[in-house]
Amino acid sequence: MKANDQQLQVPGLRMTKQRKEVYRALMENADHPTASELYETMQKSNDPMSLATVYNCLEALVEHDAIKQVNVDRNPTRYCQNAAQHGHFHDQNTGTIHDINFKPGTQLTDILDLPEGTEITDFEITIKGRLP
Amino acid sequence: MKANDQQLQVPGLRMTKQRKEVYRALMENADHPTASELYETMQKSNDPMSLATVYNCLEALVEHDAIKQVNVDRNPTRYCQNAAQHGHFHDQNTGTIHDINFKPGTQLTDILDLPEGTEITDFEITIKGRLP
């Protein structure tokens, strides 16, 4: 294992060469790339891989909670290096997507009227708007 | 205008026969149907319409804030008769989608850390989980 591969580990997931490459590429690209954009990045690297593999790797990483998917409307799925709980802001001026964090100590159930005891396994919050 | 068409009006939108039909069908179907499901419903009615028209009508209705779109992952877009601000709960036991209301007096910015003065034009909240 290479020295700087230590941060590229994901518990419970075998880190193949391709998965590491995809993971690293996403970690180096904060602007929520699509699978195709990551595929383009891979093509420019030393060992290009197929688009199917990019999809497979991303799926495995999402499945193991190492990264997140971002779906805005019907646009191609984007991928997010931030595995922590957060939402997304789609800036309609620039078309870019930013992470939005929760205010400290707050949670979804503070504002949403869910039945007592509901088990939340996942959520997605996307806000469209314009920054001041 | 037929007597019971009064509630099928949408400000600023010309209500053609097809748009009314689609709107009515959605109002009578609370479980967030897809465009294809609505198309199936239309086929069984007196005056069937094309799938393209179902899409066109839904788009016009969404555009005029009469209905809402619901996107869960990459699944086919579903449509929601509830035009008010709300979120969606995707029950992983049943596969069904329910509306979730905000707790009275609360709003997104209570929990999300958005820059002061951000203008929110739209949002989508989807929660996956299991009911107790």
Next chain:
DNA sequence: AATAAACTTAGAATTATTCTAAAAAAGGCT
């Protein structure tokens, strides 16, 4: 009624994603 604008339509086109089946790689075992 004539003209222009908006809407509907069938079918083709698009495209992100998934599937398939075969080859390659990785891990375990002796």
Next chain:
DNA sequence: AGCCTTTTTTAGAATAATTCTAAGTTTATT
């Protein structure tokens, strides 16, 4: 190391929701 099993990668085909196109129809306007 060599053999066997499982997992992963791959190229290309297949899928399917949605959008587009261009022609026909309806509605509004003059």
